[in-house]
Amino acid sequence: MLALQDIWDSLVDDCTKGIPAGTALPLRDIGGQGWHLLAGDTPLPAAVLRQSAIEHNVDWMRRFTGLTGMLLCPHGKTSMSPQLFDRQLEAGAWGMTAATVSHLHVYRRFGVQRILLANQLVDPAGIRFVLSELTRDPDFDFYCLVDSVATVDMLRDAAAKSGCPRPIQLLVEIGQAGGRTGARSVEQAIEIARAVHAAAPHLALRGVEGFEGVLEAAEPAETLARIEKMLGDMAAVAVGCDAEGLFADGPVIVSAGGSQYYDLPPLLARRLGMARETILVLRSGCYITHDSSWFSEYAKAIAQRMPAVGELGEGLRPAIEVWAYVQSLPERGLAIVTMGKRDASFDVHLPTPLKWHRDGMAAPAALAGHQVLKLNDQHAYVALSDDSPLAVGDRICFGIAHPCTTFDRWPVMMVVDDDYRVIDAIRTFF
Numbered sequence: 001m002l003a004l005q006d007i008w009d010s011l012v013d014d015c016t017k018g019i020p021a022g023t024a025l026p027l028r029d030i031g032g033q034g035w036h037l038l039a040g041d042t043p044l045p046a047a048v049l050r051q052s053a054i055e056h057n058v059d060w061m062r063r064f065t066g067l068t069g070m071l072l073c074p075h076g077k078t079s080m081s082p083q084l085f086d087r088q089l090e091a092g093a094w095g096m097t098a099a100t101v102s103h104l105h106v107y108r109r110f111g112v113q114r115i116l117l118a119n120q121l122v123d124p125a126g127i128r129f130v131l132s133e134l135t136r137d138p139d140f141d142f143y144c145l146v147d148s149v150a151t152v153d154m155l156r157d158a159a160a161k162s163g164c165p166r167p168i169q170l171l172v173e174i175g176q177a178g179g180r181t182g183a184r185s186v187e188q189a190i191e192i193a194r195a196v197h198a199a200a201p202h203l204a205l206r207g208v209e210g211f212e213g214v215l216e217a218a219e220p221a222e223t224l225a226r227i228e229k230m231l232g233d234m235a236a237v238a239v240g241c242d243a244e245g246l247f248a249d250g251p252v253i254v255s256a257g258g259s260q261y262y263d264l265p266p267l268l269a270r271r272l273g274m275a276r277e278t279i280l281v282l283r284s285g286c287y288i289t290h291d292s293s294w295f296s297e298y299a300k301a302i303a304q305r306m307p308a309v310g311e312l313g314e315g316l317r318p319a320i321e322v323w324a325y326v327q328s329l330p331e332r333g334l335a336i337v338t339m340g341k342r343d344a345s346f347d348v349h350l351p352t353p354l355k356w357h358r359d360g361m362a363a364p365a366a367l368a369g370h371q372v373l374k375l376n377d378q379h380a381y382v383a384l385s386d387d388s389p390l391a392v393g394d395r396i397c398f399g400i401a402h403p404c405t406t407f408d409r410w411p412v413m414m415v416v417d418d419d420y421r422v423i424d425a426i427r428t429f430f
Helices: 005-009 027-032 051-068 082-090 101-109 124-136 149-162 186-198 220-243 265-272 294-305 307-312
Strands: 011-013 024-026 046-050 096-098 114-120 141-146 168-174 203-210 252-256 278-282 320-331 334-337 352-357 371-375 380-383 395-399 412-416 422-427
Touching: 005 027, 011 027, 024 027, 027 412, 027 422, 046 051, 051 082, 051 278, 051 307, 051 412, 082 096, 082 101, 082 422, 096 101, 101 114, 101 124, 124 141, 124 149, 124 168, 141 149, 141 203, 149 168, 149 186, 149 203, 168 186, 168 220, 186 203, 186 220, 203 220, 220 252, 220 265, 252 265, 265 278, 294 307, 352 371
Parallel strands: 046 412, 096 114, 114 141, 141 168, 168 203, 203 252, 252 278
Antiparallel strands: 011 024, 046 320, 320 334, 320 395, 334 380, 352 395, 371 380, 412 422
């Protein structure tokens, strides 16, 4: 378990977004206040997490990785919440993935012991931090990516100068022309691997990595072809490095898979065929909350490509909802709502109106035929259906796309049960 005491003891007051006036209490006590989201106890807008969906999604991914034989190293950038990291690790996650040096600071502050930095480590202060942690804590298991000999040289020199007793463990990153980071050819990747091997004992080559999420094309068939090529290159590099004896001791780590195409990396297992132990590591992070539009479409495609997913029963559930008030009905067919860019993600899709509630209703009702047209910082423009029931003061529940860019708008997010009673809260560290 992670060291969460300081989070639970941290003070939450009414200067925190979404917290009621007059509040000043430890985070751990929020669930005991008897607040109800739909009773006017908390200010809106409010982004909340549905406890039942979180629990379902964590269990679903545990069963999915069991089905595919992969290990899960969730990308923590989704939530940047150590409380959610703890749930993921307790459910059997192999470790946690990070994207930046600042993420590393947070992960280590709360006790994450195995971290895969899915990025190149080139920041001198970050390199010093990693080397100091490797020196200080013999149980700290750290990995990062490398895609150039120049970076290999930088890491080797810093490690040698530090006197760190353990090597920095590296995975060669495989990319494609026009993509993001990563070696652009199998030959280039193996050249980098040779440089890592030659930098022992300061560096150790532990595996191969790729990220398919940046390879999307206009047509789905072209996207799958690009991903297929990347996976083929990864396998070729792994086999080539193994043949030359470039990998350090321990299992060879082969890692791919974000939150969009996590059914495809298991195909690598058929191509590797190496005698030594190999582990496949999946880095999906958004599964823990899923969403109401973007990732939901990818999930449908995964179910079509991988019928065995049907054995797992109901798929991932949206766990994030953003609630807001109807503030104004200034003209026919238009509502202005108290939610905007400061409250919900809009980088992929605009929020989706899902349901509505009015004082006196037993439960929220579905809201069909409504659409968010645009967002300002604190307002949403919602097109109404011809038979819209909405009135000023009603509450609307919005689903979101891209959980990462909703989480980062909320330093504290309340957790609710299925009746919208507030039962817990999490902190985020963006």
